[in-house]
Amino acid sequence: MLVLSRKVGERITIGDDVQIVITRVAGGRVTIGIDAPKQVAVRRNELAPLVLETSPAKLMSGLEAQIA
Structure with missing residues (x-):
């Protein structure tokens, strides 16, 4: 590192x-x-498990839970 x-x-x-x-x-x-x-994915580490899920609805609900 x-x-x-x-x-x-x-x-x-x-x-x-x-x-x-x-x-x-x-x-x-x-x-x-x-x-x-644009072709380089940049995401926060804590969101990586959510991105692996295939359902966009699950992704949005996970993001909403983190915001709340």
Whole structure:
């Protein structure tokens, strides 16, 4: 695992097509932006099990449960 320290506005490039930019640091929270081609799937790890389900209705109900 590569661990980097970055400041707001600094970028990290992955491969030729993916860039991560640090957009905000507040308290213990870091906000990032990800710029990637449409064909590259970018998703939060906690949503991965929901994406594997085949039913779009199940996916939406899982997302609604996380929001509530």
